[in-house]
Amino acid sequence: MLDGMTSAPVSSRFVGRGDALSALAAALRRSDQGVPQKVLISGEAGVGKTRLVEEFAETARIQGAWVAVGECIEIEAGGLPLQAFTTLLRSLLSRSTEEVAPFLEGFEEELSGILPEWGRSSLITDPGEGQGRLFALMGQLLERLAAERTVIVVLEDLHWADASTRSMLTYLFRTLRQGRLLLVATYRSDDLHRRHPLRPFLAESDRLRSVVRIDVPRFTRDEVREQVREIISADPEPSEIDRIFARSDGNAFFVEELVRAFDVNSRADLSDSLRGLLLARILSLPENVQKVVGTVAEGGAHVEYDLLRRVSPLPEYDLIEALRVAVDAQILWPTRDGDGYRFRHSLVREAADQELLPGERARLNRLYAEAVSADPSLVPAEERTARLATYWYVARDAKNALVVTLEAAVEARRRYAYAEQSQLLERAMELREIVPPDALPTRDHPGHPDYPDQLDLMADAAVSTRLSGDRQRALSIAKQGTSTAEARADTQRAAWFWIQRSELVQELGMGTGRQELDQAHELVRRSPPSVFHAEVLVAVAAWGARHEPGPESLADAQHAVEFARQAKAEHTELHARVIRAWLTASAGGFDESIEDLYRVRRTAQELDSVSALGRVSITLPSTLEAAGRSAEAVAAGEEGIRTCRARGLTNTEAWVRCNLSQSLASLGQWEPSRRAAEEAARIANSRKARALVALRLTQIALMRGEVKESKRQLALARGLFGTDDPQPQFLITPAEVAIRIAALEGRLADARAEFARIVSVGFPAGTEQYALPLLCAMADVEAKARGASGPDADPERESVLATIRRQSALVRPLAPVWHAYHLLLKAQVRRAEGTANAEDWAEVAGAFAGRDRPYEQALARTQWAAALLTARADRAAAAEQLTEAYRAARLLGARLLMDELLALASRSRISLDAGTADAEPDDAAAQNSAASTATPDADATASFGLTAREIEVLRLLAEGNSNRRIGEELFISPKTASVHVSHILDKLGLSSRGEAAALAHRLGLAAAEEAG
Incomplete structure (x- = not known):
């Protein structure tokens, strides 16, 4: 059939793939609405992923879209970190300068880490934040480009992506918020073995609603x-x-x-095998052509013609003829820029490369390395060191491989490609072991440092490995470095490695890191002031601020400031001042602390000290919130977010948004608070940042009465915080939430046990903002338990209240807002004792007035009204307080407080809409009778959709009746009663009868509940 036929290279017309094209078109339409879309296209090698994308992209181009393509290549084949984004930017720049230049303005120096021809950045960036900054700027550039036109970004062969490319793509997938932007990435599904590094990225992408997955099947x-x-x-x-x-x-x-x-x-x-099929065509070529194909295969993903001419033993005329035959046979293709050759498909290259003997591979790589070393212009400048490092390494030339590998590691660091830097440094450590120091070439540049020794390499590798995310490996390297430095009696570097170990132990949840810090501190204790000594003191003070705020930690922070000043280390001094201000506020010096934090922020902006800006962006809003200045904290938080976004401080931004969420909640702006927390969840990438996000969402859900969601988020937060690094702020608030949840579910014993556990841990100085709300919560639980069970003595309650009194005496009200909380706590305790009066609650309401705490004021008004009604005092005043409290609760969306207000109003026959009260019953007995028999006000249950029969069932359920007893009371079968109970739980969104009983008590449905 095929004899005499002339075959085209590929099918001239696109075949099939209708469903895949439709999915891509749909994603493009959604992106045209200004919401960035992401598409992952998977399929086995050779199935047609690239052809699918090309067909779609060509149609989009005709419709006016900009299309930019980046390609991932195998690192061992001569690639370099982030090359996919390098080619992507060049693809954008291939458009006319007039079109693209306005969008690139201001990005050139910052993005030079990706595109070297833009120059080298002179900006001082903390290594820990540099990669995030680069990623953020790439995101901003894409959003800017896509603001007015559709932009399609294609990344091919993601299965070969280096770690930095995967990290950047993860960042873009999670954070791109606006613009007519479509990101498309392809990968080989059959290459993904169980431990393939792309798998975590794919798992993360599956959790994003904006990601579309397209699997390209085989043809029918x-x-x-x-x-x-x-x-x-x-x-x-x-x-x-x-x-x-x-x-x-x-x-x-x-x-x-x-x-x-x-x-x-x-x-x-x-041959039945693919390799045999591919080799059959290669082996059918003339011998000279086969040799050229093998040479190209070993040169990398692509080989420049001039380089190939230097390496090939063939005369140029014969080389050209051999290349022509290989191209005609569709084995090789010219590169896109026309200056070299690449294999038509990577599978063909793999087959050709596998045919080479080990000796042949080493010889060819040596020839490539010698040619590039002799004439560096043979390859692009940004690829030179990475390719040379590979060539010399495969050529088994340890000395030259070490020299170039070190240069490649430096280049990787400049690109913030920490994973690739780490790999190169570990290779350098391996090579350093076998290369004698005197065998290394001398440096020609005056003042150039000597080649790093093993300890230098370990230090760099520990940092880069940690920054790449592989903290367990970084800890192993740091331990090795500690042992080596101590064996050499190098105390300075030994102390440095101990600091790294402390931070890594904390990040891994393997301990507090205090022992490691003590080791570092001891090593430098007697040394004179220096930058390094100041950094050790900063680390010690920062640990103290998180774990043991107090005079000793404040003294450490002051010493760090003094040592940094003596060493003229401006950036270290800024860090130390932030920590000193944090600890000063913990001691009650809010005004002094806040003023210094504002000064630090101004200085950090002038110096463009990125890491200091990140720290102060977190600490300033947090300190303002602790001082009760929530509105100012919101402004500082919003400024911090702008700072973080401009500098790519992604994880820092998540912390700032969490602080913003807390301040917005204090101000009663619960919906904006939720949005801030959810936005933080999109970008948080460290364990503790994600834990803090979950804790904020826990608090918001509970305030809104969403008990199930609150429990879910609390479990997530506690799991992420772990138990090996107990920081007070990460222990006290989760305990408060757990106490409230247990009480809402009717688990009083669990609430008391949780309280006893957290009290045993203690409330260190500076934790008032966490401790006082927790003590108030427990007092409120005991007060409600007393109301449900009656005034009978409860020895356990008395013990809990005694503990609360002792703890409240230890927790100092260092700011006016915390004085208001102290009054709230006092009133709650007296309520739990049965001795609270209206004057107590009037004082609490007055203390919170003007403090930007609408929820607490509404809570005080509620209890004020209850006290007035219990005392049978001024019903008109009680009605007024109830109405104001209900109005505030509705604005907040405080469902639990609304339930309580509705129940109280119903029992007291007060209309919340009008703020009026019916005539008071003639005597207390009549009032109690009305409270126990009257149907609750319709508003109390209407929002839940309960029928009259279900309300009756709920009332009996709250009294502890079984399904059989409920049936006997209502003259229905136990099975029917069970069905009613199930319907009630579904409508109320509850998971247990205990939760339903607790809610019934709050609604005033239980007969045992007292009026007023």
């Missing part, structure tokens, strides 16, 4: 027939299609190769 028999017909420009015979379909199994690339193989070999029998 009909599609194979259509493909073959387009290739040979004739109708194929059914028997031949059967053979090709059976052999190719519908893989588009295999179909093309089989058509050519049948043509070349005149239908001779071919």
